[in-house]
Amino acid sequence: MGLSGPGAEAYPHIFSRGKIKGVEFANRCVVSPMTRTSASEDGLVTDQMAEYYARYARGGWGMVMTEGVYIDLKYSQGYAFQPGIATDEQAESWRKVVDAVHAEGAPIFMQIFHCGAINQGNNWVEGSISASAVTPVGEQIPRYRGAGTGFQTPREITREEMAQVIEDFGHAARRAAEIGFDGVEVHGANGYLPDQFLTVHTNLREDEYGGPIENRVRFHCEVMQSVRDAAPDIPVGVRISQTKVNDFTYVWPGGDDDAKVIFSAIAATGIDFFDCSAHLGLDHVFGTDHSLSGLAHRHSGLPVMANGKLQDPSEAERALVEGEGEFVAIAKGAMADPKWPQKIAAGETPYGFDPGMIMPYATLDCNEAFWAENPDGKSKTTVEARDAAEGAT
Numbered sequence: 217m218g219l220s221g222p223g224a225e226a227y228p229h230i231f232s233r234g235k236i237k238g239v240e241f242a243n244r245c246v247v248s249p250m251t252r253t254s255a256s257e258d259g260l261v262t263d264q265m266a267e268y269y270a271r272y273a274r275g276g277w278g279m280v281m282t283e284g285v286y287i288d289l290k291y292s293q294g295y296a297f298q299p300g301i302a303t304d305e306q307a308e309s310w311r312k313v314v315d316a317v318h319a320e321g322a323p324i325f326m327q328i329f330h331c332g333a334i335n336q337g338n339n340w341v342e343g344s345i346s347a348s349a350v351t352p353v354g355e356q357i358p359r360y361r362g363a364g365t366g367f368q369t370p371r372e373i374t375r376e377e378m379a380q381v382i383e384d385f386g387h388a389a390r391r392a393a394e395i396g397f398d399g400v401e402v403h404g405a406n407g408y409l410p411d412q413f414l415t416v417h418t419n420l421r422e423d424e425y426g427g428p429i430e431n432r433v434r435f436h437c438e439v440m441q442s443v444r445d446a447a448p449d450i451p452v453g454v455r456i457s458q459t460k461v462n463d464f465t466y467v468w469p470g471g472d473d474d475a476k477v478i479f480s481a482i483a484a485t486g487i488d489f490f491d492c493s494a495h496l497g498l499d500h501v502f503g504t505d506h507s508l509s510g511l512a513h514r515h516s517g518l519p520v521m522a523n524g525k526l527q528d529p530s531e532a533e534r535a536l537v538e539g540e541g542e543f544v545a546i547a548k549g550a551m552a553d554p555k556w557p558q559k560i561a562a563g564e565t566p567y568g569f570d571p572g573m574i575m576p577y578a579t580l581d582c583n584e585a586f587w588a589e590n591p592d593g594k595s596k597t598t599v600e601a602r603d604a605a606e607g608a609t
């Protein structure tokens with residue numbers, strides 16, 4: 217059922233129906249993936265998480281995307297209490313989330329994830345792996361239970377491990393499809409393993425995965441081919457960004473030429489959509505007339521989820537009108553008010569985001585608890601506030 221009201225009339229693109237590979241969205245609003253580190257220690261989903269995700273569906277979102285979910289019991293987990301889909305038991309634990317979201321009438325996609333070098337909490341192995349043995353810049357993220365200190369130096373991933381990770385992304389996608397997820401997105405952005413291959417300073421390889429952009433994008437392409445083949449019947453896509461959770465300044469050195477290679481090569485694997493995260497907003501990039509998501513659409517011909525500072529509905533509407541995206545993915549605005557679509561459609565004002573809402577993880581009504589404790593709307597957080605305001609993970 218579509219939402220109606222004065223806001224729905226004022227923002228007709230936001231509230232128009234959408235579709236990706238046969239999956240229907242009641243509107244163009246997508247809950248952008250948000251890590252909540254709220255699973256059990258061994259990566260099982262809790263009842264509380266099911267209620268957390270259901271709240272978004274109840275609030276009128278056209279689609280709910282999960283947080284990043286790790287794919288193996290080796291090096292993919294990046295955060296303590298992160299959920300996994302590496303085992304049948306972990307996969308099965310997601311069923312209550314799928315059922316709860318479907319009961320509210322929304323589709324749900326899973327974001328699958330490998331942290332690579334950005335590892336600050338792994339329940340299964342010591343150490344980390346990456347495209348090359350380069351210590352990540354930046355510090356562990358306190359809001360995800362990180363120590364606030366630097367990251368360990370990863371070991372260079374072997375060719376055998378690369379083949380296994382590619383296969384494991386496929387296994388994860390198949391498991392997600394089997395338990396009822398409507399679609400799958402690979403986290404190919406924000407500085408995690410696939411992005412470590414794409415990025416010049418974390419990929420010093422001299423084989424066919426390093427060097428020119430045609431080589432650096434090869435790992436993404438092989439992962440997406442594996443996911444496509446493993447989940448042929450549901451929409452599959454990939455999240456891409458320039459910036460990283462540990463580096464907000466990185467820009468693709470080849471500009472639009474890199475964009476052309478990246479988006480067209482990945483699209484050629486037969487995927488169904490891109491999700492472009494630009495946490496600083498949808499400003500035009502590389503001297504073109506488009507944001508990164510606009511370029512993704514133009515270079516791939518695929519539907520794109522645009523993301524970054526789109527919680528103001530007039531910005532979200534503009535992104536859709538100008539063809540910078542076919543969908544708008546919203547993170548902090550969704551966390552602040554899971555009823556964002558319903559309230560915008562009704563002409564009401566949603567709660568605004570405050571960094572204090574990020575803690576304490578995916579508890580029930582975390583935003584309402586925040587407002588109850590902070591009636592003046594002022595957060596008590598400090599370090600977390602600073603980190604959260606950047607918000608790109």
Ligand SMILES: Cc1cc2nc3c(=O)[nH]c(=O)nc-3n(C[C@H](O)[C@H](O)[C@H](O)COP(=O)(O)O)c2cc1C
Pocket residue numbers: 248249250251252282283284327403405406455493494495523524525526527545546547548549574604606607608609
């Ligand atoms: C608490 C929090 C957790 C996040 N976790 C993820 C994640 O698991 N996967 C991901 O791709 N992006 C993650 N992000 C980034 C958001 O999806 C989004 O790209 C970013 O916040 C910018 O969008 P916004 O301006 O709507 O908040 C996270 C952001 C926040 C605030």
